[in-house]
Amino acid sequence: MDYDEEDYDQDDDGTEPCPYCQAYVYYDAERCPSCGQYILDADTSASRQPAWVVVTAVVLLAAMAYWLLSPLW
Numbered sequence: 257m258d259y260d261e262e263d264y265d266q267d268d269d270g271t272e273p274c275p276y277c278q279a280y281v282y283y284d285a286e287r288c289p290s291c292g293q294y295i296l297d298a299d300t301s302a303s304r305q306p307a308w309v310v311v312t313a314v315v316l317l318a319a320m321a322y323w324l325l326s327p328l329w
């Protein structure tokens with residue numbers, strides 16, 4: 257039989273590799289304990305963004321537009 261399936265056991269112990277530093281992080285962890293980056297679920301974050309992300313983007317764009325249009329210089 258092919259015992260290559262044993263390799264998948266590493267992915268089934270409740271951890272996943274950190275996308276930033278490849279350290280194994282628990283699924284429950286919001287941040288990587290190794291590099292401190294926030295671990296986001298790629299499947300959900302790519303399809304639907306949280307409301308605060310949209311709000312933050314709008315605020316930043318508004319601030320940038322205000323800064324560009326301000327006659328300070």
Ligand SMILES: [Zn+2]
Nearest residue numbers: 274277288291
């Ligand atoms: Zn990390």
